[in-house]
Amino acid sequence: MPPWFSPLFFLFARSDEKQLRRQILFLKAELEMTRIRVHQSRIFIADEERQLLLGWATASAQTR
Numbered sequence: 001m002p003p004w005f006s007p008l009f010f011l012f013a014r015s016d017e018k019q020l021r022r023q024i025l026f027l028k029a030e031l032e033m034t035r036i037r038v039h040q041s042r043i044f045i046a047d048e049e050r051q052l053l054l055g056w057a058t059a060s061a062q063t064r
Contacts, residue, residue, distance in 0.1 A: 015023065045053075 012020065012023070
């Protein structure tokens, strides 16, 4: 796990719902800005990244 994940998870863990909503809006805006700057028509992810995302999505779906 990259070293910047731990502080990010800690920030989310101690946030209340209002703060989480603001953080999500910030992350969505940041993602949209990043997408605008990407000059490729498609973004390719590595197999390891795909598996990591699938693991997070599965864990998230199970906690609902």
